Structures are given as structure tokens and as C-alpha cells.
Amino acid sequence: MGWKTLDDMDLAGKRVLTRVDINVPVEDGRVTDTTRIDRIVPTIKDILAKGGRPVLLAHFGRPKGERVPSMSLQPLVPALEAAFGVPVMFAADCTGPAAEAAAAALPEGQVLLLENTRYHAGETKNDPELAAGMAKLGDIYCNDAFSAAHRAHSSTEALARLLPACAGRLMEAELKALEAALGDPVRPVVAVVGGAKVSTKLDLLGNLVAKVDHLVIGGGMANTFLYAQGTPVGKSLCETDLADTAREILQKAQAAGCEIVLPSDVVVAREFKAGAANETVPATACPEDAMILDAGPEAVARIASILEGAKTLIWNGPLGAFEIAPFDAATNAAARKAAELSKAGKLISVAGGGDTVAALNKAGAAEDFTYISTAGGAFLEWMEGKALPGVAALG
Template identity: 45%
Template sequence: MAIMSKKTVKDVNVQGKKVLVRVDFNVPMDKETGAITDDKRIRGALPTIQYLIDQQAKVILVSHLGRPKNGPEDKFSMKPVAARLAELLDKPVALASDVIGEDAKAKVADLQDGAILMLENVRFHAEETKNDPAFARELSSLAELYVNDAFGTAHRAHASSAGVANFLPGVMGNLIEKELDVMGKALDDPARPFVAILGGAKVSDKIGVIDNLLDKVDTLLIGGGMAYTFLKAQGKEIGLSLCENDKLDLAKMLLDKAAEKNVELLLPVDSVVADRFAADAKADTVMDIPSDRLAMDIGPETIKQYSAKVAGAKTVVWNGPMGVFEFDAFAEGTRAVAKAVAESGAISIIGGGDSAAAIEKLGFADQVTHISTGGGASLEFLEGKVLPGIDALLDKNPRRIFAAGNWKMNQGVPKEATDFLKALKPVVADAKATVAVGVPFTAIEAALKETAYTNINVAAENCHFEDKG
């Protein structure tokens, strides 16, 4: 995967300009009081916001909060977020009562250099998640420059994270720059041995990540519910443990790839099991899982093996819990791995989500190199996917080569186009140039689907009465 160098907020002149900043202020809140229970996402955006203030930009912040389904709802208002940001900056933060309405426009017009305005929850508009061009155009009309500093939403092609970059020059903020620097180096030029730890419930959620990491790591440690699909694929008895039977062949293929690549892929050798999925279920440690038990965590021998591999690593990437971490009786595997990563002395990257929660809950946050702010985004980055919210930003090199080709009316049948693009993707995966293909209109839908989250852009060919040519 070629990680192209994108312009940052420090590469452009922001003084006196209206700057639209996409931040990820989707913070957890107490359901009873509405109070913010964890403000680290707000704190994470402070360096970019403070830089813009210092440069006397007119700062317009846009974010989502929660998942409103029916337009504006008080419980999803950005009001408490604006108040908390004002406390952290020790500076007033104005709040618009809408996103692209009259109040937002009036407050933007009155915005002074170095002042901050927060728009209301962008997901109060259904057009946001649909990446509606008209909505993106209206949102972009509020500003002269766009800064994306929301890594947590960079994997979504939404109006405020990708669409506005079609109408405004877009650059990345400090937070996204840090995410790309740390994770990009770990994937492209890691200190070795490079150990990856993957957990979570389903193999299907991590197929692309496993496949991509097998080309990069020295050792892959697998835990969580997904491990038992691999164990069953090896012919092991897994009892009532979580298993995706329709992914057994895929698991075998990944095991074979690991062997071909000389990657050491470790699976649990013992497990903590229970007779039911419950916090108060009786826990037993076994080497062989009885037919009437389900695995809930990795066992002590597996913890010992995994910890030893982590201790010898120079780079560690961790994404996903080792067991049912939310149940204390089945959290020891995750706790032990978190401790091993924290004490390893390696370059350690925690891929957001449950892994980040575990590291922070156990007090190890200051002992790891980097905790990603994006669960889904970090996962897709590890998978080698192109993130739309970053891909849409300006290249640092304005003279980047644009390599495009069309195939006229050839391969106009969707399957033909799909087969061709499947073969093309690995060939251009590390291309430094912008890559585009022009396809017949009959194959556009198939081409867009096949090239989603890759570095291949799709253009349309006009139609012609000939079958080929």
C-alpha cells in the first residue's frame, strides 16, 4: 500500500481565512445526566485547533455525535461538547443552532480572526452519511479551506469527511498526520521482530487485516472468538465455542499463506471455558474443550506463550480483545496481553476500540507508543485500504503523475470488468501515481464496487453503438 504524502495544515496559509475543520467529537456521555464521561477525543484535536487559533484563522468545527435517526434531537446536541472544549481552551466557543442553516451562516459571517464556532451535529442531516453532493457543497460554502482531523471517521466517505474536499482545498490536521506517521511506518518499515496481535469475535471482521499483515509481520498471535474458527479448521474440537463454519475454508487458506510466508501464526493451546455465555458462569481452564463448553478467554499457557513473543518484539500492533473482556472472570487474557505490550519496550500501536479501552482501563496508556483514535479506521488502515477522508486531501507534491487508461467498449460486461480490475489491483497497489480507469457505462457499477477503498479511481466512458472497439 502506497501511503501518499498529503498536505498538512502547516503547509497552507490559514491567517484570516475561514477554515472548516472536521473533528471527531463523538464522545461517550452519561445517559442519565448527559455529562461527557471521556473527553480524550476532544483533547486529541486540541493541537490543530490551537494552531489555527494562534494563526488567527476563523475556526469552524464540524462533528457528529451519536446516531440520531430523526433529525435534530436534544440528546445528540453538540452543546455539552462545545462547553467542554471552551473549558479546555479557556476560550469562548460559539455554537450554531444548525449546520448549514441561517444561524450557522450568520455566525460564520460574524466570526472574528482567532475565534471558534462549532456547528450543530452534522448527522442531524441524513445527507451527511449519504455523501450528498448538494449538502457537501452547501457545507463547504461556509469556508475557504478544509482541514480533516477526524481519523475516526476517515474510513467513511461522508459529506463532511470526503465530500467537502471536492469543493474546498483540503489538508490534514495534526492528529491524522500523527496516525499516518506512526501506523504507516509500522506497516512499511517496521523494526523487527514485528508481532501483530489480533482478537475479537469473528474471522470475517478481520479477513483483510490478517491477509495484509501476513505480508508484513514475523509473528501473528490470534485470540478472541475468531481463534476457534481457525482451530476448527485445523480439525480441533472447539465444543460450543463461537465458530463461523462458512469461513473454515478461508481460515485454512490463511493458515496456508502464513506457512508459505514463513510467518509464525500462533493459536490458543488452552482456553478458559464456561457452560454458558454469562458474567457469573463458572470458569474452567482446559487444553481440550469439552463438547458442552464454550471458550471465553485464552488460558494461562497461551498467555505465557503470547507474552514471550511480545517481550521479544521490536514492533507490536494490537487490535481486538483476547476474550470476553467485559466479563471480569474472562478478562485475564486481555489484561495479560495489555501488560505484556506495555512492558515490552517495543514500538507499540494499539488499534483503537476494545484494545484501547483495555490499555486505558488498566493504566498502561502512558507505556505504549500510540493509541489510535479510530477503531474502524485503524482496522481498515491495517487492512491496506485507502481511507476516503484522507485520499480526498491535497497531495503534498502538486505534480504527482496521473496515470489513466480506458478500454473503450471492450470488457463492457460487468464480470469482465471485475475480473480485469481484480488482476489490476495488486499491480498498482504501491503506485506513486494517481491511478484511474475509464470503463464503459455498462460496467461502472461493478467497477466502483470492485475498486472501493483502493487507490484506483473510476471514470466513465460514453456509449457507442459498436459492441467493441
């Protein structure tokens, strides 16, 4: 663990420049989902409790270096005040004289929110001058935005090198969870990787086969692997041009002693809609005019058995077309099994990625997983074995 936490810093009387992810949905000037705000509350409350003055840096949308009024952070102030339980001041810029004056005037026990960092074109270019301007607003830098840590931006990378730096509570929890899952995991380790396309997860699969004991592949990705093994997949979603790549991954897994688990039976239908007529067939017997939309009960039983014997689980992506019934059955059943084992203390389970979080919530399993990451791109890049600039800069 080469990075410091809030526990390692003397915050009393210090302005703490805190990079957060509050890129929340807003409709008619009101925040409609406070999840990302709720997750930074422990960091803000700890800074305040230690006598620090939190100065929040955040992006919102993609204004591409322009002042786009609809992407201002000012409408978030009421939601932030409700979450923190203290007054939140607002500065109309994240650098320059007005921001400096606001930061200098910030009283103890209050929070300052700075305007959208992406109003400056230099933010996404990791501009050192912009970072230097931001650095004038604080004494300590705290990064609590793991979800933005895979990007080398001024507020996530360059700024961290200009001030004493540490991880916030959300970043700390995320890094510890991922370290437990992939860095030095308790074995056996199982990875469940699903989703539509192999092409979007080649680096991920290549990294995982060298690190896990079982790799369960589901969703449309599984069809490509079945096809690569000479199995007919009918009209299923399938990347036939990646058959050679799939075979290479299978060979790499075999050499590494990693078992790749593909569905032995599948649920097929002639049309993709809720409640469509469907049947369960062996994975080798998909009719020519049908498409595979879910893993079958035999496949689910096999996954449950593997989970029973596992100590650590990493999950990214659904096992079928989880958005509509009845093609959500495999994802729901496997997720609930993982949740049950996690709740009983038998399994460390870490999951992340947009579809994954939605699928686990739909299955009613999310709250019993050991850790759910809301960081899409950063979570994936960590699983792919890539260094994250925003984390590396804290070291």
C-alpha cells in the same frame, strides 16, 4: 506522505473549516466523557496560535437527515469552552445564510461550532451541493476526524476537494502511527488479533498475513482456527462454517512466511460468568461440555517471548472474555508485557478498536502503548489495506 499538515498552511486571518469527531456521550445535557474533545485540543490551539479562526464541523448520532433536538451539538459548547479555554459561538446550521453570517462575524481568538452535519440528508450521500454550501464558511479545510475518514461524506470527502486541505494534529498523529505500524514498519512485526468472530475480520486477517511476521489469534476467533485443524472445541463459540476459510488463511500465511500463533493451552469453564469454576487444559483437550474462555499461561508465555523479539506490534481485539475475571488473565498479561516493552523503547505498539481500547485500559496498559487509536471502523479498514476516502481527499 501525500497530505499536508497545519505546518504547511498560512492560517493568519483565515477561517479554518475543521472537521472533528466530538460524538461524545451526553446525559442530562452534560458531556460525561470528554476524551474525544480532549484529543482535538492541540489542533484548535495551533489554529488559534497561527491567527486562524476555527469553524468546527461535526456529526452527532444518526439523525438521518432530520432535525432531532436530542442530537444537537449545542449542549457541547460548555465542554468545548472548558477544553479550548476560549469562547465558543454556535450556529444552528452548518450551511446557509445563518451559518455564513456567523462564520463572517467570528472574531479572532474564538471558535465557531456548527450544527450537526447529519441534520442534512446529503451529508451521508457525499452531496456536492451541501459541500459547496459548507465551503462558503471557510478559506481552508482541516480534517482532524480520522475516525470518520473511512466514510465518503460531504464534510469528509467532497469538501476536502473544494478548499486548500490539510490534516489536523490528531489525524496527522494517527496516520504517522499507522504508517509506522503497517506502511514501512521496523521488523519483526507482530499482530495480535482477537475478538469473537472470524467472519468480522476476514479482510483484516487476509491483509495481515502478507505484511507481518507473527500473527497471534485469540478470543473466539482462535476456536474457529483450532476447529479447522481438527481440534475439538466443546461448547465454545466457534464458526464451524468458516473452517475452510480458516484453513485458506493458514495456507496463505505459510506461503507468505507468516507464523500464525494459536493458543497451546486454554482456560475452560462450564458457564460464562464471573468467578466461574475453571481449569487450564491443553488446547487439544477441551471437554465436550466445556467452553474455551481464555488463553492459558503457556500461550501467554509464548506471546511474551514473541513480543520480546519484536520491534513493531499492531493490536486489535482481546485474547479472551476480558470483560469478566478470571477470563481476562491472558489479555491483561500480554498487554502489560507489550506496555513494558514499549515504555522501555524496545517496541513500537499501535492498538485500536472499541474492545481493544477497553481491554488495554482495564489492564492498565494503555498509557504506555506508543499509540492508541480511538477510531474503530477507520482503524480496521486501514489495517485491512483499504483506501480511506477522507484521507485520500487530502492528497
